[in-house]
Amino acid sequence: MSRHTVVLRPARVEDALFLALLWSDALRRGDRQEQVADVELVVKDSLVSAEQRLLVAEVDGAPAGAVLLKVTTLTPLNLEPVVQAVSPHVLPEFRRLGVGRLLVESAAAYAEELGIAHVATGAAAGSRDANRFMARLGLGPHAVLRVAPTQLVRAKAEAQRPPADRHRDRARAQLLAARRTLRRQQAEQQV
The missing domain is CATH 3.40.630.30 (Gcn5-related N-acetyltransferase (GNAT))
Structure with missing residues (x-):
């Protein structure tokens, strides 16, 4: 050897x-x-x-x-x-x-x-x-580091939320979008 x-x-x-x-x-x-x-x-x-x-x-x-x-x-x-x-x-x-x-x-x-x-x-x-x-060599586990793409974590976290919360957030987003559209239309009419 x-x-x-x-x-x-x-x-x-x-x-x-x-x-x-x-x-x-x-x-x-x-x-x-x-x-x-x-x-x-x-x-x-x-x-x-x-x-x-x-x-x-x-x-x-x-x-x-x-x-x-x-x-x-x-x-x-x-x-x-x-x-x-x-x-x-x-x-x-x-x-x-x-x-x-x-x-x-x-x-x-x-x-x-x-x-x-x-x-x-x-x-x-x-x-x-x-x-x-x-x-x-004497090195034991201290923690587990978990990693995932941001979009995947967002999607999985969203899927874990109660349906009522998801529906309320979706409804709020739709309401805000409708208000923005209405304000934009009113601004265009004033010009």
Whole structure:
């Protein structure tokens, strides 16, 4: 069994294409150029921020994974500081070489360096391997982040309202529309 050399280094702007490919599932939708531009901004921010580090893992000199470390609060209401390991990803061909462990370990080291008592990260709900990996490293669930398109939430919330409320709102909207039409017609007649 051959040994591989795994090292972490700060990300550079020229890593943006690699990072965009690595994090393609975590980036906003768009074409590759937009994603690379977004990642370039994240890299530049991490280079000047005292509260962020973006690390690239290399295996025998080849980029293998990355993680963004960010100092934040546990929640917007719980102001306990935490180091958040954002999107610790490893390319499939470099898994089971200790790269992921090293990425999460770097979050713990950063937290210790800053005197922060907690480390947090996230894994896709459907990623059983990632969730099991995080659990093996002692990271337990704290909350479930749920996301949906705004229009879908509006439609579902509207459908859950009692029919009387929906009817009253619809009637109110129709009344306001009729008043606007009447005012517009009266204004046109005065001209």
